[in-house]
Amino acid sequence: MGSLGGKSDYESVRDARISENLARMEMLGLRRCAGEFSAIASASASASAAASRRAGIGGTTPRRNPKPPRVLTPLRRSGRLVAIAAAAPAGSASGPRRSARLNGQTTEHKALPLKGSLSKFAAEEAEEEEEEEEQEEKKAMVVIDKERVRILQERRCDSKGRGAVYDPVLGICCHFCRQKKLCGEEGCKRCGEGDLNQPCIGKTDCSSCHSSYGILCRACLKVRYGEDMDEVRKNKNWMCPHCIEEKGTKKFWICNSSICLKKRKLSPTGIAIYDAREQGYESVAHLLMDKLKCRAF
Template identity: 50%
Template structure:
């Protein structure tokens, strides 16, 4: 055993290794970089970060089409009164044509995008006349109440069956006054919500939607019972209220709402 106070070989090797590592770090400049970083981090921040203030009064504010006085429907879109006829081309200008009804909007679709329905799809399309059974985001016309863009189940509808956009959809209504999306209802919603048949509405060229009926003062209690319109009135959506309406002897939900608004029946 070595005497106390005499350094062992291990300590000599350790000290030599430390000196070698320090020399290597000094040659790489690591120690200098660490010292500069520590001195920078220890200094208190005297300057505050500059914030660029945005001048909101230098540019005009964006206004919605409704506030500008443009003709918009309940979904916030402009009715398709002006469209370009013919194939879709980038950069083409729109030309004025006659106003088309809401159940026959003209679509600008690229060639080859519309595919004819298969025989199986055509047969399945006519299985249900209420709201249709085939969803089509391009040709399907949105119902104002159920908001389903389905092809109608009418057998003679050339628009939904043959993809002919020059014909109206026989399974959707069109208001004779506004010709907007507010007056587009499918067969099922028309019967359940308002107690009307599609054949009667189709024969009546002067059919008026519930919105225009109320605005014209024809029947102030005949209102639209869609969730969108009821929320605007600060009324709770009725949901599936047709079962309660029929149990109480009403023909449709709209007839029940009429008595509710007049105070003769409790809220749904």
């Protein structure tokens, strides 16, 4: 690169203005004042630094400015406490609360009943009271159940397949459709009469596991597995698809609910009954079983 040339017009103008400003400051005495101020500031800074060094050597910290004194205001109390203090006798409201024993006052305590006839009598009374309470609770429950069942019975049998009335208390959840509905079966004491101790005859029950996996409503049993509720009810050895697969009695016969298919890393089938019947299969389970066989072989 070549050497730089002379000053530009801008630099020449800048230098001229700087010279004018310095001359003006000298004429007004500003440069002298600025020097005095800088000397004073440097002297104060050096003095504070020396003081801090001396404090560090002596082992004491520099004293801070004292805090302004606090103004004490009267203690605020609620009107309720003020009224209680005014109404109480002298000496009772002031000071901490103490027990009667510590204050020197005598107290009388009731003696506990001795073991014998008195304790037996008290125990019998307690048992009678508990029995009466249980009977009252049972009566109230029966009244509530009967009232609810009476209102819902008009629509309960509208749909025999999956039921038409949802009931979170009496209804039993189907493993496939996840509907907790009253069954539409005639003669079901649980759904028809509201007896919680009776089973629902409109839901299946696996003879092996007796778990929620084996609970299916009439419609899901027919559509998903091609079985009839009346025949299953007569068969006391009926097993759910989970137990059939576990025991190996029917190969590739699996539970085709969306929950169980996702656990197997299989996509749920959705409403596949129409495709299954078009292809000649009795149910979705038969269609799925054939697909699994083809995939295995």
